[in-house]
Amino acid sequence: MSLTHLLPGRLGFGTAPLGNMFRAIPDAEALATVEAAWEHGIRYYDTAPFYGAGLAEERLGEVLSAKPRDSYVLSTKVGRVILDQHETAARDLGEKGGLFEHGNPNTMVHEWTAEATERSIEDSLKRLGTDRLDIVWVHDIAQDFHGDQWLQKFEEARTGAFRVLSRLRDEGVIKAWGLGVNRTEPIELTLALDEPRPDGFLLAGRYTLLDHEHALQRLLPAAQAQGVDMVVGGPYSSGVLAGGTHFEYQQAPAHIVERVGELKALAAAHGVSIKAAALQFALAHPASAAVIPGATRPGRIAEDTAALNETVPAAFWQDLRAAGLVSPAAPLPAGA
Template sequence: MSVGSGAGGPVLPGHTLGRGAVFVTALGFGGAAVAGLYEDVGEEEAAAAVEAAWDAGIRYFDTAPHYGLGLSERRLGAVLRSKPRDSYTLSTKVGRVLEPYDGGGDDRSHGFAVPATHRRRWDFSADGVRRSLADSLTRLGLDRVDLVLLHDPDDHEEQAFREAYPALEDLRAQGVVRAIGVGMNQTRMLARFVRDTDVDAVLCAGRYTLLDQGALDELLPAASTAGTSVIVGGVFNSGLLAAPVPGATYDYAEAPDSVVRRALRMQDVTESQGVPLRAAALRFPFGHPAVASVLVGARSAGQVRDAAEQFHRFLPDGVWEALRRQGLLAAGVPVPERRTS
């Protein structure tokens, strides 16, 4: 890991993405939660969470138009505009264009406790990519973002490869953005992007966690071969690995009882080693050398400070060995090297 620099205190260690020069701290701030994911978050609480991330040394912030119908971008921009622009890395996403909507109601059907002021329209055309980025910059109140990701092109695969990706390549070549990539909750298409394009990074959500190592089959080996960086999102599988209780969220829905039981067994094992489950879950992805950063979503300053504490926590080798003995972690799965900070 290399160490970044910037105003505001010590900066967490991190990596540059791919073969480029875009630096991300190993712990990044995921912007969905401050946009009312699952429940309302007030303006002051959201701003305090972003400021707490800055104070903790986080210098990588990720957002998207999808998050709260643009609310995440507006809230991150409001705080980051007060920071030296060259001292942090910001990513946003394209693929959903927001269009005004006056039908009333809320956005809870998409997971966000915000008024339904806009509608999302899928658009992976070249024009859609450019329009989405321009709209994002307006909401952010910034003149640039560093990394742009195609967002969830699951049902638009060929258009994403044929139209959206070349548009991102052009934006990078023109210097409008410094790095490009794709963010998804699946691994097959991410692996295709790694093999068949020149993306700098991919954001893999929920598929490289203590409960799901699907990314090990194809994506992570391909990324290592290509020199592409992997950013891991959803490290808590949308909540269960942070607090394994009945009714907890797993992959954006209520967790099945069998998965809750497995998470509870993991918690028993890690706590027997003096380690909270969320600390093991947060650090686990760094066992693979292709992983550059882990994004953690937080809706409050307290949650940010807890994430930073778990990131720095000492994890004895016995944690991983105990999980293997209990059949909760396969023998061939890589685990992080021991470190004390």
């Protein structure tokens, strides 16, 4: 199924922050943020076992389980199985190290086999308090693996998770599946396969104002040619575009801080909020079906909703391109 036809709007809610990303978030604040998303009409919610070792799914489920199930679209991910046992040492999460140090202490196993995929889905359903999932993403296949190792992991996913999810879709158990990754290469490789065929992909951090060149080169042309839709995750580049200090899950380096300053200065000159620029840029590509910023404070939801609907003058987009702050190949919003 086309994601454009499946998703109930262009603005969704990414729940990685609800897993205590970067900081310990009180339960009441996390739950109020989900309620705020619902009150603002957001009806697509994305989560993953990885987010706080199940914590984000638990918090999301506590709110959504009280809502009519047919009134929202829910996606989660496979690739990490959460065990009952607890970690006794620091987790090795590679470039995402320390990201969820305040999450649940449960051990996470990285595995994309058929058996692990089925178990992951069963466990997610319990944590979310629901009887079904709409979309399932295969999470982080290439994350922290290099050379032949990541190709081995990809093959594990191709013969395991891909086939399980394709079968579940064909049986009507789920409506769609695809990849949820921070790298373009595994999606490109998947699109080159004869089978199984994904319905879309969630690309986090690779189609933003700060980073979009690589996705434009090969991935997005291939996706458009095959009618495969994109959900844009991390539109604020780990927060640095929205007033935070992180880029790619770490402290933003000086050259990124400088570029953000240039973007904000140009936006201010046109009376445009940087959030509006970020969200509307991500959605301007024809392959984009939705964008899913995350939040941990209820007030951020109102900001995101307003940013999506903000009127951005064509002159801003034209000056953005003239200043070399976006690729000449990047589609801009209509009227720019």
